[in-house]
Amino acid sequence: xxxxxxxxxxxxxxxKHLLSPRALTGETMLLNMGPQHPSTHGVLRLLLELDGxxxxxxxxxxxxxxxxxxxxxxxxLFQQAEVMVDRLDYLNPLGNNLTYCLAVExxxxxxxxxxxxxxxxxxxxxxxxxxxxxxxxxxxLDLAAMSVFLYAMREREMILDIFEMISGQxxxxxxxxxxxxxxxxxxxxxxxxxxxxxxxxxxxxEYESMxxxxxxxxxxxQGIGVISKEDCIRYSxxxxxxxxxxxxxxxxxxxxxxxxEQYNFDVPTETAGxxxxxxxxxxxxxxxSLRIVExxxxxxxxxPIRSNNRKFIxxxxxxxxxxxxxxxxHFKLWTEGYPAPKEGVYAxxxxxxxxxxxxxxxxxxxxxxxVHLRTPSFISLQAMPLLTKGHFVADxxxxxxxIDIVLGDADR
Amino acid sequence: xxxxxxxVVDALQARFGVAVHEYAGExxxxxxxxxxxxxxxxxxxxxxxxxxxxxxxxxxxxxMEPRFHxxxxxxxxxxxxxxxxxxxxxxxxxxxxxxxxxxxGANWYEREVFDMFGILYDGHSDMRRIVxxxxxxxxxxxxxxxxxxxxxxxxxxxxxxxxxxxxPKE
Amino acid sequence: xxxxxxxxxxxxxxxxxxxxxNWGRTNSMWPMxxxxxxxxxxxxxxxxxxxxxxxFGMELNRASPRQSDLMIVAGRVxxxxxxxxxxxxxxxxxxxxxxxxxxxxxxxxxxxxYAILQGVDEVVPVDVYVAGCPPRPEGLxxxxxxxxxxxxxxxxxTWG
Numbered sequence: 001x002x003x004x005x006x007x008x009x010x011x012x013x014x015x016k017h018l019l020s021p022r023a024l025t026g027e028t029m030l031l032n033m034g035p036q037h038p039s040t041h042g043v044l045r046l047l048l049e050l051d052g053x054x055x056x057x058x059x060x061x062x063x064x065x066x067x068x069x070x071x072x073x074x075x076x077l078f079q080q081a082e083v084m085v086d087r088l089d090y091l092n093p094l095g096n097n098l099t100y101c102l103a104v105e106x107x108x109x110x111x112x113x114x115x116x117x118x119x120x121x122x123x124x125x126x127x128x129x130x131x132x133x134x135x136x137x138x139x140x141l142d143l144a145a146m147s148v149f150l151y152a153m154r155e156r157e158m159i160l161d162i163f164e165m166i167s168g169q170x171x172x173x174x175x176x177x178x179x180x181x182x183x184x185x186x187x188x189x190x191x192x193x194x195x196x197x198x199x200x201x202x203x204x205x206e207y208e209s210m211x212x213x214x215x216x217x218x219x220x221x222q223g224i225g226v227i228s229k230e231d232c233i234r235y236s237x238x239x240x241x242x243x244x245x246x247x248x249x250x251x252x253x254x255x256x257x258x259x260x261e262q263y264n265f266d267v268p269t270e271t272a273g274x275x276x277x278x279x280x281x282x283x284x285x286x287x288x289s290l291r292i293v294e295x296x297x298x299x300x301x302x303x304p305i306r307s308n309n310r311k312f313i314x315x316x317x318x319x320x321x322x323x324x325x326x327x328x329x330h331f332k333l334w335t336e337g338y339p340a341p342k343e344g345v346y347a348x349x350x351x352x353x354x355x356x357x358x359x360x361x362x363x364x365x366x367x368x369x370x371v372h373l374r375t376p377s378f379i380s381l382q383a384m385p386l387l388t389k390g391h392f393v394a395d396x397x398x399x400x401x402x403i404d405i406v407l408g409d410a411d412r
Numbered sequence: 413x414x415x416x417x418x419x420v421v422d423a424l425q426a427r428f429g430v431a432v433h434e435y436a437g438e439x440x441x442x443x444x445x446x447x448x449x450x451x452x453x454x455x456x457x458x459x460x461x462x463x464x465x466x467x468x469x470x471x472x473x474x475x476m477e478p479r480f481h482x483x484x485x486x487x488x489x490x491x492x493x494x495x496x497x498x499x500x501x502x503x504x505x506x507x508x509x510x511x512x513x514x515x516x517g518a519n520w521y522e523r524e525v526f527d528m529f530g531i532l533y534d535g536h537s538d539m540r541r542i543v544x545x546x547x548x549x550x551x552x553x554x555x556x557x558x559x560x561x562x563x564x565x566x567x568x569x570x571x572x573x574x575x576x577x578x579x580p581k582e
Numbered sequence: 583x584x585x586x587x588x589x590x591x592x593x594x595x596x597x598x599x600x601x602x603x604n605w606g607r608t609n610s611m612w613p614m615x616x617x618x619x620x621x622x623x624x625x626x627x628x629x630x631x632x633x634x635x636x637x638f639g640m641e642l643n644r645a646s647p648r649q650s651d652l653m654i655v656a657g658r659v660x661x662x663x664x665x666x667x668x669x670x671x672x673x674x675x676x677x678x679x680x681x682x683x684x685x686x687x688x689x690x691x692x693x694x695x696y697a698i699l700q701g702v703d704e705v706v707p708v709d710v711y712v713a714g715c716p717p718r719p720e721g722l723x724x725x726x727x728x729x730x731x732x733x734x735x736x737x738x739x740t741w742g
Contacts, residue, residue: 014540017537017538018538035663035666036616036647036666036670037645038615038645042617042618042619042622043618043663043666062542062543063541063542063543063544063545063660063662064660064662064663064666065618065619065657065658065660065663066543066544066660066662066697067658067660067693067695067697067698068552068559068560068693068695068696068697068698069693070528070553071552071553071557071559071695071696071697072559072693072694072695075559083692084692084693087619087620087692087715090619090620090623091623106436107436109436134623134626137630138626149630150630150631151631153626153627153630153631153632154630154631154632156627157627157632160627170624170716170718171620171623171624171716172620172715172716233462233463233489234515234516234517235516235517236463236464236465236515236517237517247489249489254489254492255492255494341435343435343436344435344440344470344483344496345435345436345438346438346466346485346494346496348465355465357465357466357485359466359468359483359485361470369470370470370471372466372468372483374465374466374468374485378520378524379517379520381520382517382519382520407619408619408620411543411660412543543662544662544697545661545662552696552697557696558696559694559695559696560694560695560696560697561694561695562690562694562700564689564690564694565689577701577704578704578705579703579704580668580703580704580705580706580707581707
């Protein structure tokens with residue numbers, strides 16, 4: 001009876017505080033799901049305790065994508081460390097950049113000009129749509145709706161083309177930098193975004209016509225993975241999961257950053273708290289994000305795209321050819337970096353998955369002393385046992401899809 | 413300081429004698445390790461701090477004594493205020509009471525702090541490693557743990573690195 | 583089809599065994615449905631509508647290693663994941679090939695630290711390395727075509 005193995009080299013005895021007593025006698029079955037499983041959205045491993053086909057307990061095991069980002073960032077300058085955060089939540093690279101930059105700016109006291117703020121808002125909303133598109137595609141795929149995936153990836157390419165236009169990279173742009181953005185957007189940027197705004201609402205209707213009233217989809221999502229508002233708060237869940245349970249909490253409204261208070265948008269909520277509610281919330285969020293994109297594009301102010309604080313921001317390239325001091329200063333900023341005070345700050349943004357926070361501490365030197373990333377996927381995964389209990393194994397797939405995890409985000 | 417935050421800080425100061433520090437609009441309180449559960453309980457029940465946003469630790473080895481600071485970010489949704497708590501933890505046999513009983517979400521945060529810093533939580537329901545393999549030696553985010561840098565293979569040292577590198581069988 | 587003109591009335595074609603087997607192997611190479619990190623998203627994009635990798639006989643992603651010929655290691659491999667990757671590789675039937683997609687899988691990329699394997703070639707033998715962080719879908723498709731080219735020139739005596 002004690003030779004039942006839960007994970008590789010982990011005896012079931014060691015996990016008995018998480019399993020029911022029936023698992024020890026072999027009465028219920030232990031099933032490993034992942035880390036190589038097409039529906040775990042990466043390398044997540046779930047140990048499921050099954051009574052027939054019903055999930056009795058679920059133990060998530062994460063860390064298969066642990067990258068050591070927090071440790072690695074301690075050995076890099078503030079500017080260099082930024083490339084690491086792109087690759088955390090790889091569906092929300094610009095949002096990660098923004099959060100990190102907000103933390104750096106808060107720590108050293110750096111201002112950001114208006115045009116850069118607007119660009120940041122616009123791009124992080126495009127990133128949100130991009131992330132939700134991958135989500136709608138993959139979670140549709142998990143629930144056997146293949147065509148949504150092909151449709152959603154088509155629109156995603158449009159957004160990636162915009163990112164490539166401004167930064168030269170499709171995904172890991174590192175476009176948002178402390179003090180502003182990397183460089184100004186090209187002239188083709190505005191028409192490309194306008195085209196996207198024109199096309200996208202109709203495309204969104206297409207996805208909805210495939211899923212929202214689809215009987216098969218409803219059967220697989222309604223009443224599945226229900227979580228109450230109180231449980232969400234107890235487990236620190238934020239983002240669409242919390243909003244799907246009826247709490248209108250959005251960081252963009254509650255603690256606005258980058259000038260989100262200037263935009264008109266709604267925070268969609270649903271009360272059911274099931275997979276379907278979270279689906280509805282995300283679809284509506286795409287529509288709201290599109291509204292913000294349009295407003296940002298309309299009000300796009302002219303002016304500098306980077307702070308003029310020369311203590312932290314290198315002089316523009318035009319000065320380097322004519323001024324020796326500017327050249328030296330530029331060189332020193334990029335090789336030695338800038339010092340940050342011996343303080344700790346916490347900055348957070350609303351990522352597509354919930355509250356993404358960066359706790360950043362300086363030590364008087366040019367490198368971060370400690371960076372901690374409060375990532376929403378990590379928190380959401382914690383609620384998996386709660387969400388899956390009493391459901392079929394097949395529904396676990398839908399539930400994982402509905403909390404929209406990114407394992408790079410969870411494991412860091 | 414925020415008008416909602418001031419009474420909370422005053423109340424905690426009067427009851428627990430916490431030290432207050434303010435920077436860039438953020439307020440952090442230094443709390444003694446044996447008081448942390450009570451402070452959290454009081455924050456949740458008396459001051460409507462419903463949510464634990466974040467819990468992490470910082471290692472100040474070798475400059476500071478005590479070596480670790482455990483940092484909590486707690487948030488009040490109804491008042492929309494955020495408060496930071498700092499708990500100094502001694503480096504020899506580091507341990508701290510768990511606040512899992514106050515906010516259930518602390519479970520995984522504390523497992524992560526244990527995994528990365530080796531701080532044990534007394535009374536925690538599931539004190540296992542979370543991200544590193546179960547048989548891993550050491551706690552990676554401690555300052556005395558090496559980053560683990562490996563030499564990068566370039567043209568000039570290609571042969572050298574190639575010889576040392578592990579090569580798998582087909 | 584065009585083949586009937588070549589085969590003529592008799593329905594016979596003459597070729598070498600090497601050629602026909604290699605032709606078969608290249609044109610129905612089934613990758614394993616297995617993503618690790620960022621590159622997996624670009625791998626998905628390569629298989630989706632705009633890039634459509636099925637043009638090269640790769641539309642069928644198998645979720646089981648038992649049914650796949652090609653392993654695309656898409657993303658960084660952590661020390662915790664490395665045994666799993668090797669285990670998956672061992673489960674694949676011969677002949678099998680590996681593409682290391684992206685900088686992290688090729689050489690560790692920007693992550694040079696305790697947690698990340700400095701190149702997946704430390705645990706599995708790699709046939710093609712695709713550079714980029716992450717590589718564009720075209721990059722991956724180029725890598726696949728390079729692999730096809732390699733397979734097409736394999737010799738009878740080296741068949742595993």
